[in-house]
Amino acid sequence: MASSTTKTTTKTTPKTVLITGANGYIGNAVARAFVRAGSDWLVYGLIRSASSRAISALAAEEITPIIGAIDDRSAHEAIIAQLPPRGVDVVISTTESWPDYEGHYHNVVALLRLIAESKPSSLTSLTTGGGGTDGSRIQVGGGNTKTKTKTKTKTKTGKPLLIFTSGCKDYGADPTHLLSSSSSSGIILHPHPHPHPHPHPHTEETPLSSLSILRPRTQLSSQIFDRLGDLYATVLVRPINLYGRSGSFFREWFDVFSAAAAAAATEGRQVLVVPSRSGEGREICQGLHVDDCAEAYVALATEHFVRDDKREREQEEEVEEGEGDVAGEAFNISSQGREETVDGIVRALCEEYGVGYERVRYVKPEDLKDGENPWPSQLVVDWPQLVGDGKLRRVTGWRDRRPLFKEAIGVYRRAYEAAKEEGGKGWENAKKAEETVKALGDR
Ligand SMILES: NC(=O)c1ccc[n+]([C@@H]2O[C@H](COP(=O)([O-])OP(=O)(O)OC[C@H]3O[C@@H](n4cnc5c(N)ncnc54)[C@H](OP(=O)(O)O)[C@@H]3O)[C@@H](O)[C@H]2O)c1
Numbered sequence: 001m002a003s004s005t006t007k008t009t010t011k012t013t014p015k016t017v018l019i020t021g022a023n024g025y026i027g028n029a030v031a032r033a034f035v036r037a038g039s040d041w042l043v044y045g046l047i048r049s050a051s052s053r054a055i056s057a058l059a060a061e062e063i064t065p066i067i068g069a070i071d072d073r074s075a076h077e078a079i080i081a082q083l084p085p086r087g088v089d090v091v092i093s094t095t096e097s098w099p100d101y102e103g104h105y106h107n108v109v110a111l112l113r114l115i116a117e118s119k120p121s122s123l124t125s126l127t128t129g130g131g132g133t134d135g136s137r138i139q140v141g142g143g144n145t146k147t148k149t150k151t152k153t154k155t156k157t158g159k160p161l162l163i164f165t166s167g168c169k170d171y172g173a174d175p176t177h178l179l180s181s182s183s184s185s186g187i188i189l190h191p192h193p194h195p196h197p198h199p200h201p202h203t204e205e206t207p208l209s210s211l212s213i214l215r216p217r218t219q220l221s222s223q224i225f226d227r228l229g230d231l232y233a234t235v236l237v238r239p240i241n242l243y244g245r246s247g248s249f250f251r252e253w254f255d256v257f258s259a260a261a262a263a264a265a266t267e268g269r270q271v272l273v274v275p276s277r278s279g280e281g282r283e284i285c286q287g288l289h290v291d292d293c294a295e296a297y298v299a300l301a302t303e304h305f306v307r308d309d310k311r312e313r314e315q316e317e318e319v320e321e322g323e324g325d326v327a328g329e330a331f332n333i334s335s336q337g338r339e340e341t342v343d344g345i346v347r348a349l350c351e352e353y354g355v356g357y358e359r360v361r362y363v364k365p366e367d368l369k370d371g372e373n374p375w376p377s378q379l380v381v382d383w384p385q386l387v388g389d390g391k392l393r394r395v396t397g398w399r400d401r402r403p404l405f406k407e408a409i410g411v412y413r414r415a416y417e418a419a420k421e422e423g424g425k426g427w428e429n430a431k432k433a434e435e436t437v438k439a440l441g442d443r
Contacts, residue, residue: 015089018044025248027094031063033294071107080118087119090161090301098436101216109227116231161304162232166221168240168387171202172209201388204330233327240334243405244289246419249380256374261353275382276362281343283384288335289402296333299396334387348406
């Protein structure tokens, strides 16, 4: 399979892509990735802030700003009015709002319906058989994928593409996902003997089972095919925890180690408590660089249009809708085969911050005393999870390229500190998210 970055769609006019939440952590990275992908794409970014700083931050990256509040339905027409006259070919949805995920979700769906309905050439051509044009052949029962049927496709679907963002936490953490950190030659699985003797990575077929605080996202995101499949070729993506740039939840690593280093300097030799179900930090702490994640969105969109172009060129009478179609499918975006462990990261951070490794004390979560846990969200350090992304790699040729978190920890630390210093959107959103998770509390 050719690398996704080498694929291009048939050269006509550039396609238009609208990214919602274009000043957010993922949204901004995705918007910049589409700009980098070159002349195939004209990139529009929806933000709710009309501040000149927010607008010029997008403009500087060659992203055309579209201003409007998704949660204000009376503003939706004004958003449509700012879109290019020929409408958008791709919408990437990356916003989420806490604590009212559901209220915001319904507003997102309403806006996305209006965007598709306003597209001049929308739904001009037909998909026949296997349930018709209304997306009804898509099943979300297992939560994840459409039924594999043979569908006669006369020509392009004519629908715009929607890539909707959820996250791998939809599958839940799995304490059986432990790794040995003692092997320098590679990662060795050390399954916890109980209750699952053989840990398997979560795939798109894994039943969904998330934390109570994330349940609205888990449930509603998997319904996106039903909600919008009639108007969009719809894709659901689930990224793993991300790192790089302003850091998102991985910033916790830097905050906790920076506090530990400062405490050591002023108060002597403090112990740094790290929750660990293995008691040794052998848990997987899977992460992916945000820019690699963003490239996956581009790869999926490119794959969709490459197939669409091929259909049109060859006037295929019959197309097998098996693996290879991105529409109607869910895709994990992770770092399969390059997983890190808590202890591997801890050791790299000890070196980076000059904190003696002997000061680290791994404590089983059930043994943590009140006020002893310095980790704000419990969604990174104490989140053992192994997520497979083989489907994304097979279908699009995408692969992750950035150094692992522990491999370039100084680079990522400096990027985070620069974002913090600048106090930009990425930093503010990460802080807000962390506070929200803390306030919502229960697991
Ligand atoms: N970060 C990760 O590691 C990660 C991993 C997997 C999945 N995810 C998922 O990816 C999605 C995006 O996450 P993120 O990390 O990019 O979050 P983020 O940095 O907080 O960005 C969220 C975006 O949503 C916008 N937004 C929030 N509430 C809104 C509202 N009521 N109306 C309109 N816009 C609103 C924000 O705009 P303002 O700037 O105006 O607030 C921001 O642009 C979320 O669904 C998240 O669960 C994230």
